[in-house]
Amino acid sequence: MASGTQAPVADNPAPQGETRRDFLYIATGATAAVGVGAVVWPLVNQMNPSADVLALASIELDLASIEEGMAIKTSWRGKPVFARHLTAAEIATANQVDVSGLRDPQSLADRTKEGNAKWLITLGVCTHLGCVPLGAGQGESRGDFGGYFCPCHGSHYDTAGRIRKGPAPLNLEVPPYVFKSATAVTIG
Structure with a gap:
């Protein structure tokens, strides 16, 4: 060999297949994933509704005892609910309102179930700051x-629960409900 040149070195090819280092990477990653899951699951699970809330997820309401022009108050999911039996005059008055001039335009038909326009069911929570409006109890200001x-x-709602005067931005909310019979309703 000439001086200044080195002898060729044999190339050591990289070993094929899994090595011990690959196994350690996979084992470390799997352990980390299980650890993250064990920490995150309780945080996510605590956001689920509690048993007492799930028990109130729906309520049955019998409307048979409500006379025309009267309303009852009940509670659903910790919120008051008003169920009102509208008179023919109240229905006619509500239907005569020009909905295009309302702050939150909805007709009475939009707020009641088809074939049951005489029953108005709303949450009894003012849409301004969450107070409970008067008008469902006998002798209360309507x-x-x-x-x-x-x-x-000072928010004023009409017989269809629509905002007509005052600071409330929206109509009284109509909860999800279905009629099981002519006077039996399931709310929720």
């Missing part, structure tokens, strides 16, 4: 439009 009146800030 406001300027004969529906509900919120004494906290």
